[in-house]
Amino acid sequence: MLDSSFWRGRRVLLAGHTGFKGSWLALWLTELGSIVTGIGLEPEAAPHQLQLAECIDHHIADIRHLPELQEMTLASDPEVMLHLAAQGRLKVRHKAAGAAMLVSVLLGLLSSLGPAF
Numbered sequence: 001m002l003d004s005s006f007w008r009g010r011r012v013l014l015a016g017h018t019g020f021k022g023s024w025l026a027l028w029l030t031e032l033g034s035i036v037t038g039i040g041l042e043p044e045a046a047p048h049q050l051q052l053a054e055c056i057d058h059h060i061a062d063i064r065h066l067p068e069l070q071e072m073t074l075a076s077d078p079e080v081m082l083h084l085a086a087q088g089r090l091k092v093r094h095k096a097a098g099a100a101m102l103v104s105v106l107l108g109l110l111s112s113l114g115p116a117f
Contacts, residue, residue: 008033013078016085018043037076
């Protein structure tokens with residue numbers, strides 16, 4: 001069972017908010033009262049379900065660029081970090097397997113370091 005009081009007022013950093021699942025999650029979190037900062041690549045097609053500028057702190061950026069990711073993480077001071085940044089298309093995902101691994105490692109590192117960095 002979802003405890004909506006947990007999410008109310010909670011600062012959330014959502015990586016991959018411009019993708020299909022991430023955009024729906026951003027909407028859901030804002031409906032629950034979360035303060036969402038989204039970081040993601042420019043979407044290939046404008047997701048109709050998300051009007052980013054209206055509901056979250058929206059940033060187009062590559063999370064593999066550590067200084068930019070670090071700056072956004074520090075600025076948003078997240079209590080929760082959610083990683084939905086992934087390549088959904090199979091052919092692209094196989095060609096960029098190393099980049100996908102790097103993204104996961106960077107976000108894991110940032111979440112484990114917390115305020116230490």
